[in-house]
Amino acid sequence: MADTRQEILATARVVVQKKGYGGLSFRDLASATGIKSASVHYYFPTKADLGAELARCYTEQAQQDLDAIAAATTSCGERLRRYAALFRKALADENRMCLCGMLAAEFDSLPKPVRAEVSAFADVNIKWLTRVLADAGMAGGRNALNRWASSIYAAISGAQLLARGRGDIKVFDEAVEFYRKGGLIPRTEKRAS
Amino acid sequence: MADTRQEILATARVVVQKKGYGGLSFRDLASATGIKSASVHYYFPTKADLGAELARCYTEQAQQDLDAIAAATTSCGERLRRYAALFRKALADENRMCLCGMLAAEFDSLPKPVRAEVSAFADVNIKWLTRVLADAGMAGGRNALNRWASSIYAAISGAQLLARGRGDIKVFDEAVEFYRKGGLIPRTEKRAS
DNA sequence: ACCTGAACACCGTTCAAGT
DNA sequence: ACCTGAACACCGTTCAAGT
Numbered sequence: 333m334a335d336t337r338q339e340i341l342a343t344a345r346v347v348v349q350k351k352g353y354g355g356l357s358f359r360d361l362a363s364a365t366g367i368k369s370a371s372v373h374y375y376f377p378t379k380a381d382l383g384a385e386l387a388r389c390y391t392e393q394a395q396q397d398l399d400a401i402a403a404a405t406t407s408c409g410e411r412l413r414r415y416a417a418l419f420r421k422a423l424a425d426e427n428r429m430c431l432c433g434m435l436a437a438e439f440d441s442l443p444k445p446v447r448a449e450v451s452a453f454a455d456v457n458i459k460w461l462t463r464v465l466a467d468a469g470m471a472g473g474r475n476a477l478n479r480w481a482s483s484i485y486a487a488i489s490g491a492q493l494l495a496r497g498r499g500d501i502k503v504f505d506e507a508v509e510f511y512r513k514g515g516l517i518p519r520t521e522k523r524a525s
Numbered sequence: 526m527a528d529t530r531q532e533i534l535a536t537a538r539v540v541v542q543k544k545g546y547g548g549l550s551f552r553d554l555a556s557a558t559g560i561k562s563a564s565v566h567y568y569f570p571t572k573a574d575l576g577a578e579l580a581r582c583y584t585e586q587a588q589q590d591l592d593a594i595a596a597a598t599t600s601c602g603e604r605l606r607r608y609a610a611l612f613r614k615a616l617a618d619e620n621r622m623c624l625c626g627m628l629a630a631e632f633d634s635l636p637k638p639v640r641a642e643v644s645a646f647a648d649v650n651i652k653w654l655t656r657v658l659a660d661a662g663m664a665g666g667r668n669a670l671n672r673w674a675s676s677i678y679a680a681i682s683g684a685q686l687l688a689r690g691r692g693d694i695k696v697f698d699e700a701v702e703f704y705r706k707g708g709l710i711p712r713t714e715k716r717a718s
Numbered sequence: 719a720c721c722t723g724a725a726c727a728c729c730g731t732t733c734a735a736g737t
Numbered sequence: 738a739c740c741t742g743a744a745c746a747c748c749g750t751t752c753a754a755g756t
Contacts (some may be wrong), residue, residue, distance in 0.1 A: 336739090351634040354547030358730065368732085371740050379730065429630070436690045437622070437630030441544040454687065482687065482696055483703035490683020494675065497629045497647065503675055510676035514707035529720090551749060562749085564721050572749065722755070729748060736741070 337375045339365050345386055349428040351384060353383055353446070365511050380443035383435070389450030391456055392429045394418070398460045408468030409520035412484075415461070416508045416517070419492045423501045457485050471513050486512050530568045537579055542621040546631050573636035576628070580581055580642030583624045584649055587611070591653045601661030602713035604676075608654070609701045609710070612685045616694045626682050637665065650678050656693050661711060680704050 343364050347356050357381065362369040376382035401414045422428040432453035439447060461481035462474070470477060488508065495504035511517040530577040536557045540549050551572065555562040569575035594607045615621040625646035632640060654674035655667070663670060684700035 344668070352547065352631055354631070355634045357728090359728080367739090370732085370742075374739060394639065427633075433686075434630060436686055437627060438545055438547070439690045441548045446677075450690065454690065455721070456528040479699045480703055483700040485683070486683040486696075486700045487680040487709075488683070488702070489686060490679040490681070490727090492681040493626075493629055493682060493686070494647065497632045497643065501753060503679075506672045507676040507679045510673055510709060511680070511707075514704075514709040515708055516680075516703060516707040530748090552747080560720090561722060563723075563751085566750070567720060571752090720756085723747100723753100724752080725752090727748095728750105729746095731745080731747105733744090737740085 336365060336367065340372060340382075341386065341389065342377055344382060345390065345431060346428070348386060348434060349422065349431050350426070351443060352434050353379075356383075363390075366503050375396075378443075383446040384449050385441065387432055387435060387446060387453060391449065391453040394453065395456050398456070401459070402464070406467070407520065408464055408470075408518050411464050412517050415464075416488060419488055420504060420508075422497055423477065423492060423504055427496055427499060429496055430489070430492060433492060437493075442525075454485065458482050461485060465518070468520075470518065484511070484517055487516060529558060529560065533565060533568055534579065534582065537575060538583065538624060539621070541576075541579060541618070541627060542615065542624050545627050546635060548573075549564075549576075562602070571636075573638050575644050576636065576639040580625055580628060580639060580646060580665055584642065584646040587646065588649050591649070595657070599660070600713065601657055601663075601711050604657050605710050608657075609681060613697060613701075616685060616688055616697055622689055623682070623685060624658075627655060628687060629682075636672065647678065651675050654678060658711070661713075663711065677704070677710055680709060681714055 340361055343361055344356055347360070356379070358372045359369040362372050365372070372382075376385070397418055398415070401411050404414075419430060422430055428462070432450050435442060435446065435450045436454070439445055439450065442450065456480045458478065461484050462478045463466055465472075465477045470480070472480065488511070491504045491507035491511075494500055494507070508517065512519055533554055536554055537549055540553070540690055549572070552562040558565075559639045565575075569578070591608070594604055597607075598604055612623060615623055625643050628639065628643045629647070630634060632643065635643065651671065651674045654677050655671045658670045658673055659667070663673070666671065681701065681704070684697045684704075687700070688694055688697035692701050701710065705712055
């Protein structure tokens with residue numbers, strides 16, 4: 333019925349978000365799709381091909397989500413609230429992890445092409461966060477804001493990881509609250525002096 | 526020469542810190558130790574047994590390190606500086622991850638006994654951090670300090686994960702610096718009013 | 719007490735063969 | 738264009754057998 337290739341990608345995405353790249357099996361994918369494992373290789377020659385496309389599509393979707401947030405509001409505080417909500421959504425949806433956060437943990441055992449896509453996801457996130465901070469008139473040069481953005485991304489990723497392991501989304505919410513309280517995540521744009 | 530069982534544990538610890546539980550192979554362990562894979566099962570009946578013991582020993586070591594820090598200084602700022610240094614050390618040592626941080630990512634594909642030990646590691650860290658915050662007279666009840674401690678642990682774990690993927694320990698250092706700047710990680714104990 | 723080879727069901731991958 | 742069975746070298750695991 334549905335496009336087989338898309339069905340494989342959709343199934344695989346959820347598996348990786350829950351079990352990681354190592355937990356992804358062509359045979360499981362095949363039986364979920366109603367074909368044989370050898371046929372999965374028709375669409376994705378190797379597991380690396382599948383993994384790389386998975387991460388690429390995920391990053392593309394993230395880029396669109398981020399663009400939509402930036403278009404919807406100019407408030408730094410509100411943008412970052414919606415940003416955190418993206419990570420929260422994965423947890424709320426069957427305790428899933430961000431696909432690329434998951435792959436980041438497996439970085440050393442990942443085929444090179446997959447690694448590249450995982451890095452690209454972090455790049456997209458950090459670049460967007462840097463722009464949000466800059467738009468809000470936060471103090472610091474491009475480099476300082478970039479490091480700040482990295483720290484925000486790292487902290488939110490860590491909160492997602494811990495909350496997932498605890499099986500308690502409140503752990504995520506409370507961590508983000510502390511990040512905001514300390515100013516790691518700005519609550520609002522800098523007021524014109 | 527060396528105790529075979531200890532040799533297996535030592536080899537396995539490094540593998541898991543780099544490649545994770547899924548990247549750990551009894552056959553690789555065997556050839557590194559100079560025995561056959563079936564013999565590894567003599568010491569560790571199942572991979573779950575090995576994984577659980579690995580995490581248990583790692584947590585035990587961490588507990589000792591944390592106790593040593595608490596004994597060495599009463600300064601909250603200095604305690605937390607040394608705490609972050611523990612995570613930094615793994616990165617400095619061949620870009621390794623914290624063993625239990627690694628396993629936390631694989632949580633869903635872990636055998637139950639291993640999961641329990643991974644949770645115990647987070648418990649030990651958060652409990653210790655909570656005590657450090659309380660000792661420093663930080664504002665908030667036990668519950669608030671506990672959530673604060675969770676947030677610190679999550680943020681530092683996330684910084685380690687991102688820095689590892691980036692292959693750049695500076696990313697870790699800079700994130701911790703931002704955590705301190707915002708007060709997520711207290712710079713020093715609260716001054717008596 | 720410690721080790722082994724052989725077998726089992728899994729895995730990704732390849733390929734010749736089918737429609 | 739899409740699918741398949743069979744084979745290959747991997748994996749954890751078991752077990753009967755060795756010393």
